[in-house]
Amino acid sequence: MPIAVTGDDFRLDTATTSYWLRRTPFGHLEHLYYGPRLPAGDAEPVALKRTAVLGASVDYDPGDPLYSLDTLPLEWSGQGYGDYRFSPVEARMPDGVFASDFTYVGHEVVAGCVPIDTLPSAYDGDQTLRVTLADEATGVELDLYWTVFEAADVVTRRAVLRNAGSDRLTLRRLLSGMVDLPNRDLELHTFDGGWIKEAHRHVRPLTYGTHLNGSTTGASSNRHNPGFLLAESTATQDDGWVFGVNLIYSGNHLGVVELSNHDLARVGVGIHPDRFEWVLEPGEAFETPEMVLTVSDRGLNGASHHFHDFVGRHVVRGPWRDRERPVLLNNWEAHFFSFTESTLLDLAKRAKAIGVELFVLDDGWFGARDSDSAGLGDYEVNRRKLPGGLDRFATRLKRLGLDFGLWFEPEMVNEDSDLFREHPDWAVRTPGRRTTRGRNQLVLDLCNPKVQDHIIESVGRVLDSADITYVKWDMNRHVSDAYSPTLTHQGEFHHRYVRGLYRVLREIFEPRPHILLESCSSGGNRFDLGMLCFSPQIWASDDTDPVERLKIQEGLSYLYPPSTWAAHVSGAPHQQTLRATPLSTRFNVAAFGVLGYELDLKYLGRLELKELREQVDFYRRHRRTLQFGRFSRVRVPKGNKVQWQVVARDGASAVTGYFQTLAQASEGFDRLRVIGLAPTERYRIETRPQYLPLRRFGELVKHILPVELNPDGLVMRTAGKVRNVPDDVERYDASGAMLASGVLLHNQFVGSHYNEQTRLLGDFGSNLYVVELIDE
Ligand code: DGJ
Numbered sequence: 001m002p003i004a005v006t007g008d009d010f011r012l013d014t015a016t017t018s019y020w021l022r023r024t025p026f027g028h029l030e031h032l033y034y035g036p037r038l039p040a041g042d043a044e045p046v047a048l049k050r051t052a053v054l055g056a057s058v059d060y061d062p063g064d065p066l067y068s069l070d071t072l073p074l075e076w077s078g079q080g081y082g083d084y085r086f087s088p089v090e091a092r093m094p095d096g097v098f099a100s101d102f103t104y105v106g107h108e109v110v111a112g113c114v115p116i117d118t119l120p121s122a123y124d125g126d127q128t129l130r131v132t133l134a135d136e137a138t139g140v141e142l143d144l145y146w147t148v149f150e151a152a153d154v155v156t157r158r159a160v161l162r163n164a165g166s167d168r169l170t171l172r173r174l175l176s177g178m179v180d181l182p183n184r185d186l187e188l189h190t191f192d193g194g195w196i197k198e199a200h201r202h203v204r205p206l207t208y209g210t211h212l213n214g215s216t217t218g219a220s221s222n223r224h225n226p227g228f229l230l231a232e233s234t235a236t237q238d239d240g241w242v243f244g245v246n247l248i249y250s251g252n253h254l255g256v257v258e259l260s261n262h263d264l265a266r267v268g269v270g271i272h273p274d275r276f277e278w279v280l281e282p283g284e285a286f287e288t289p290e291m292v293l294t295v296s297d298r299g300l301n302g303a304s305h306h307f308h309d310f311v312g313r314h315v316v317r318g319p320w321r322d323r324e325r326p327v328l329l330n331n332w333e334a335h336f337f338s339f340t341e342s343t344l345l346d347l348a349k350r351a352k353a354i355g356v357e358l359f360v361l362d363d364g365w366f367g368a369r370d371s372d373s374a375g376l377g378d379y380e381v382n383r384r385k386l387p388g389g390l391d392r393f394a395t396r397l398k399r400l401g402l403d404f405g406l407w408f409e410p411e412m413v414n415e416d417s418d419l420f421r422e423h424p425d426w427a428v429r430t431p432g433r434r435t436t437r438g439r440n441q442l443v444l445d446l447c448n449p450k451v452q453d454h455i456i457e458s459v460g461r462v463l464d465s466a467d468i469t470y471v472k473w474d475m476n477r478h479v480s481d482a483y484s485p486t487l488t489h490q491g492e493f494h495h496r497y498v499r500g501l502y503r504v505l506r507e508i509f510e511p512r513p514h515i516l517l518e519s520c521s522s523g524g525n526r527f528d529l530g531m532l533c534f535s536p537q538i539w540a541s542d543d544t545d546p547v548e549r550l551k552i553q554e555g556l557s558y559l560y561p562p563s564t565w566a567a568h569v570s571g572a573p574h575q576q577t578l579r580a581t582p583l584s585t586r587f588n589v590a591a592f593g594v595l596g597y598e599l600d601l602k603y604l605g606r607l608e609l610k611e612l613r614e615q616v617d618f619y620r621r622h623r624r625t626l627q628f629g630r631f632s633r634v635r636v637p638k639g640n641k642v643q644w645q646v647v648a649r650d651g652a653s654a655v656t657g658y659f660q661t662l663a664q665a666s667e668g669f670d671r672l673r674v675i676g677l678a679p680t681e682r683y684r685i686e687t688r689p690q691y692l693p694l695r696r697f698g699e700l701v702k703h704i705l706p707v708e709l710n711p712d713g714l715v716m717r718t719a720g721k722v723r724n725v726p727d728d729v730e731r732y733d734a735s736g737a738m739l740a741s742g743v744l745l746h747n748q749f750v751g752s753h754y755n756e757q758t759r760l761l762g763d764f765g766s767n768l769y770v771v772e773l774i775d776e
């Protein structure tokens with residue numbers, strides 16, 4: 001069994017990790033060890049020693065001068081008893097003071113998970129340890145939970161605070177968990193950004209003091225993803241210790257890492273305390289969201305693999321959990337708000353012709369929604385655009401052989417909408433204060449059960465009115481003016497909003513399991529484990545430029561598996577960066593997520609459409625591996641390269657992508673490594689065939705043609721519409737060990753020579769390579 005209790009020691013083991021703690025003689029929970037799995041045995045060698053009284057420390061008890069809470073590695077800490085590090089709890093206790101000292105009362109080990117009543121949580125855990133602590137002075141109780149997910153190598157934590165006292169308790173902060181890790185020259189990796197630049201990884205040394213990673217926007221935000229890593233400074237993608245932390249929550253969050261002056265790194269995460277205040281009357285309890293912890297000594301990839309397995313087996317749920325996701329075309333970048341049924345059907349026919357399976361009608365299909373300043377909230381089909389309604393449109397798509405998906409933004413309202421005119425009190429505004437807007441819209445008050453009911457009913461009605469198999473659930477502004485007339489205590493607003501959102505999602509989608517839900521928030525403004533409990537995939541970013549996506553998808557890959565990142569091929573120059581990139585690279589990057597297209601196909605020529613057909617065909621053949629295989633980042637010792645790979649779960653095949661950002665003149669050799677295959681098995685590795693448009697050669701064409709032609713003239717442009725050049729294809733048979741050491745690839749174009757064995761990458765060029773086991 002993964003949890004063992006011996007005397008005062010609690011040992012939690014997963015397949016490759018151990019997490020040990022113990023009860024001290026004073027009843028506090030001392031952290032002993034978290035790291036690669038240790039055989040059972042005396043924990044004393046790994047425990048922190050306390051053999052000297054540290055100057056300026058506060059003694060917890062006069063009988064033991066060596067026992068100071070400030071220097072003890074703890075699993076939980078209160079306030080006011082000499083621990084001056086960041087506390088996971090701040091409360092005005094029933095006796096009116098801010099001190100709390102939670103000590104051991106009892107414990108229990110139970111099978112599986114203990115679900116959270118008020119929030120989504122991970123499922124199918126192996127065993128749970130519950131330790132009950134109490135603040136002796138007031139009787140307030142705290143249940144701490146550790147759940148072991150053995151095969152995924154994850155331990156989750158959470159807390160439930162119960163006011164067992166006889167007076168009111170006001171909670172100002174309650175993190176989900178905390179742990180004091182002995183420093184190992186750690187660096188903090190966070191995933192930050194903003195609109196169209198989400199999840200960029202930032203690394204800084206863990207210096208003394210407190211480092212905060214949080215969001216107060218009302219959502220988990222594109223500013224700072226709740227997930228973060230603490231890695232040894234010498235760790236690489238494949239070696240070294242890496243700790244990972246995340247939170248199953250979609251609202252304001254705070255991650256804290258405080259390196260103390262005695263080298264303990266206090267790590268905690270939970271609901272952000274900013275403007276949070278929760279009143280607990282006697283007998284009431286507050287449940288935190290679930291904190292997720294992992295550790296690996298196999299580097300950054302090792303920690304990511306644990307997170308990927310955890311998300312795939314214990315967070316994403318329902319029939320879509322491991323069902324291959326359809327290749328879709330979304331009409332947003334093609335049309336914005338301006339379309340008719342016939343322009344949609346024309347796009348749909350072209351989408352079908354390239355092999356797309358699902359047509360997604362984005363914003364603008366309802367009410368007076370011809371721009372982002374009106375109509376939001378009125379989910380009645382716009383008959384001018386769709387005269388036959390959604391049902392007829394869905395039927396027509398079906399006839400074309402396409403499934404139908406639909407966009408909603410149910411948490412928001414435009415003031416210019418029937419919903420707002422009818423229920424102005426449903427919009428979030430603070431009485432007597434200025435109203436602030438984002439994208440011309442207000443937030444609906446999801447704390448209000450009537451608003452929740454309205455969304456459940458109105459969205460549900462649309463979903464049942466036509467054959468809809470996919471929903472894109474958008475949320476396009478941060479929350480401000482937080483206030484709900486339904487609340488007595490406004491400090492509860494943000495958390496109640498998130499709970500309202502979860503109720504709405506549960507009640508709409510649980511009875512409609514055939515619908516694949518993709519959540520979105522202006523791209524990746526709410527990419528978190530809470531949303532993944534409802535939506536198996538999330539729109540990673542409004543940025544579809546593949547060079548930007550290399551940073552965004554790579555950032556997400558540290559915490560979330562590829563089956564969760566929706567990634568689209570769009571037109572170039574890109575609508576977000578004006579950068580022009582090859583069509584092959586747009587696909588090669590998007591192929592590592594859940595593939596979609598988002599461009600106006602009528603502007604594409606015959607050759608490009610053929611290329612798209614081949615892309616979709618390739619993706620569908622390798623879809624299970626690309627969506628659900630073992631994803632790794634491959635270290636390339638060159639600043640202008642990125643390499644990713646994904647290995648099929650049975651180990652018999654793999655796909656790897658080799659991406660060049662800016663070209664360098666006369667570049668040296670490129671080595672392509674494929675890691676994690678069976679060393680002695682033999683594999684064939686082969687480049688996915690792709691094309692070079694003639695314009696890629698610029699004025700160089702005149703060196704290969706017998707007559708001189710203007711590279712941008714009519715003849716060349718016409719030729720470019722009917723001819724392109726097959727790109728270099730390489731093919732080798734090699735053992736898994738050889739592939740791990742690296743295949744040295746054909747030369748890149750070096751300025752002096754070109755033949756069909758030249759890799760012509762230039763700026764933003766890339767290739768995919770397929771690896772297949774040779775059946776001998
Ligand atoms: C923001 C989303 O991220 C886009 O993909 C698109 O759905 C627009 N909203 C529509 O308003």
